[in-house]
Amino acid sequence: MKKIGSLVLISLLSGFVTLGSYKLFLEPKPNSSVTTVSPNFTKAVSLGAENVDFTVAADEAVHSVVHVKNVTVRKVYNPIAEWFYGSQRGIQQQEQVGTGSGVIISEDGYIVTNNHVIQDATELEVTLNNNESYKAKLIGTDTKMDIALLKINAPDKLPYMVFGDSENLKVGEWVLAVGNPYNLTSTVTAGIVSAKARDLSNEGLQSFIQTDAAVNPGNSGGALVNTRGELIGINTMISSPTGSYAGYSFAVPSNITRKIIEDLMEYGNVQRGVLGIEGRELNSAFAEEIGSSTSHGFYINKVTSKSGAEKAGLKSGDVIIQLDNKKVNGFADLTSYINTKRPNDIVNVKVLRDESEKIIPVKLTKKELLSYEFNGMEFEDLDDSDKKNFNINYGVKIKTFNNEQYIEYADEFEGAIILAIDGQKVKDVASISNYLKQKKGKAQYQMLTKSGQLVRVIM
Numbered sequence: 001m002k003k004i005g006s007l008v009l010i011s012l013l014s015g016f017v018t019l020g021s022y023k024l025f026l027e028p029k030p031n032s033s034v035t036t037v038s039p040n041f042t043k044a045v046s047l048g049a050e051n052v053d054f055t056v057a058a059d060e061a062v063h064s065v066v067h068v069k070n071v072t073v074r075k076v077y078n079p080i081a082e083w084f085y086g087s088q089r090g091i092q093q094q095e096q097v098g099t100g101s102g103v104i105i106s107e108d109g110y111i112v113t114n115n116h117v118i119q120d121a122t123e124l125e126v127t128l129n130n131n132e133s134y135k136a137k138l139i140g141t142d143t144k145m146d147i148a149l150l151k152i153n154a155p156d157k158l159p160y161m162v163f164g165d166s167e168n169l170k171v172g173e174w175v176l177a178v179g180n181p182y183n184l185t186s187t188v189t190a191g192i193v194s195a196k197a198r199d200l201s202n203e204g205l206q207s208f209i210q211t212d213a214a215v216n217p218g219n220s221g222g223a224l225v226n227t228r229g230e231l232i233g234i235n236t237m238i239s240s241p242t243g244s245y246a247g248y249s250f251a252v253p254s255n256i257t258r259k260i261i262e263d264l265m266e267y268g269n270v271q272r273g274v275l276g277i278e279g280r281e282l283n284s285a286f287a288e289e290i291g292s293s294t295s296h297g298f299y300i301n302k303v304t305s306k307s308g309a310e311k312a313g314l315k316s317g318d319v320i321i322q323l324d325n326k327k328v329n330g331f332a333d334l335t336s337y338i339n340t341k342r343p344n345d346i347v348n349v350k351v352l353r354d355e356s357e358k359i360i361p362v363k364l365t366k367k368e369l370l371s372y373e374f375n376g377m378e379f380e381d382l383d384d385s386d387k388k389n390f391n392i393n394y395g396v397k398i399k400t401f402n403n404e405q406y407i408e409y410a411d412e413f414e415g416a417i418i419l420a421i422d423g424q425k426v427k428d429v430a431s432i433s434n435y436l437k438q439k440k441g442k443a444q445y446q447m448l449t450k451s452g453q454l455v456r457v458i459m
Contacts, residue, residue, distance in 0.1 A: 054174075058188045060225075061161065061176060061178040061188070064103060065102070065103055066103070066111060067099065067102075067180045068100045068111075068118065068221060069127070070099070070119075072096050072098070072121055099180065099218055100117030101117075101180045101219055101222030101235070102117070103231060104159065104160040105231070105261065106158075106160050108158070110149065110265075111150040112261055113220075114146050114221040114236055116146055116220065117220050117221045118138060118148050124137075128158070132154070134153065134154060136150040136151065137151045140268060141264075142264070143393070144270075145257075145260060146252065147234065147257055147260045147261070148221075161225070161229075161231040162229075162231065164228070164254055166209065166255045167326070169253075171192075173226065174191075174226075175190070175191060175193055175224055175232065176188055176190050176213065176225045176227075177189045177190075177213035177214065177222065177224055177249065177251075178222050179215070179219035180218050182218050184218070189213045191214070192213075194210040194248060196210070196336075207253060207335055207339065208251060210249070210250055212249075214249075219235050220236060221236075231254050233251030236250055237249070237250050253336065259341075271342045271343055272342075272367040273338065273342050273365065273366065274307070274338065274364060274366075274367045275314070275347070275349070276304035276307020277302070277307070277309050277314060278300070278301050278304070279299045279300040279301040280298070280301065281297075281298060281299070281330040282297045282330075286299070292319060294352060296330070297352065298320040298331055298333075300316055300320065301316060302316055308362045308363045308365045309362055311363070312362040314360060322349075323337045323347050323348070343366035346361050346362065348360070349361070349362050367381060374432075374433070374436045376402040377398050377400070377401055380429060381396065381397070381428050390448055392417065396426050396428060397417055398414055398416050398447075400414060401413040401414040406457065413449065413457075416447045416448060417447060418432070418447045420445075421436070421446075423444070423446075443458070444456055444458050445457050445459065
């Protein structure tokens, strides 16, 4: 009987010890990360959105985001006025008002917004979060990246937003979009970073941050901020079949924005440096075709004459896999990094050449110094003086003209501005070179001659 009692007592004690050990050491604690151990790996499960505090970041951001009103005057045709008062009264001026958002970036009143928010404005007005309104002056714009810089003069120091490092932004990281959609001031929405280095133009210049934070008309020019309240992007556009938010929005990264703003303040225009290469992204099929051991990176087809790439020794057939410390998976990665640099900056380019890695320092060339030759013509991008002299904001300049068929007109064509080819508007040397490379036969050029004549020439 005593033996049975002893066995029962020992069993009970063993049970208590086992249960106590489980409670103390093994049972997951509430409100903590759970670590799952498998034979091959350890995985940490992060806390959910309900544990992320957005209030501090939102409170800091709303005071630095402003409402931008753009007044434009357009000429419209009024047939009734022409009928009663004659042709002079048939063309009337009509005032139109557009709105958007902007971000204060300095206590003395510098404001960054989108170029399309203030484009063609005859008058700009900025309203702060405290409802104070001021006339704004346009300092400069970058149409390619859709960024504009404004300045207001306020009697007091203004709350402003600090730039964060968009390069350190992670996919899946929480972000806030702050702006004035549909004239609803100080609106804050939350989402995550869906992708980085997103190019929607197919030209390789753009490098947007993609998020799923709700952005609508009026948010343009507003702030994309991280949970620390730092500016990591300028909201620019949405991807939508309806014109309203339908899932994804896009922002210009803060590192690119900051470089553009600094250029506009210091030089009055954007200083773009280029490597001076042409090529294509690698994928598994193309890598197999060229016998490459890597399926990511940027394959160089051609090195531009007189460029920094040519002087440094980059060659056709090289695969760029890294710029300084940034890995390059494709063209958007390459351009997003180069867009933060200026002419004469040196970039360490890591390439794969003959299946061996090489690091080649390249001094970036000023984009305007590079040109493109075709059919006896050498083209170059317009500078600010060209745009002012011809009163245009797009086109390509003919630097030299040696076309034998029209050599008698060389004096007139040299220095002329090409506006369109085969009816397609010409934006810059990159767009004209891409088109002419694929062109077979003659093309029709619409151009402004040095004397200001608009002519069409087939050659």
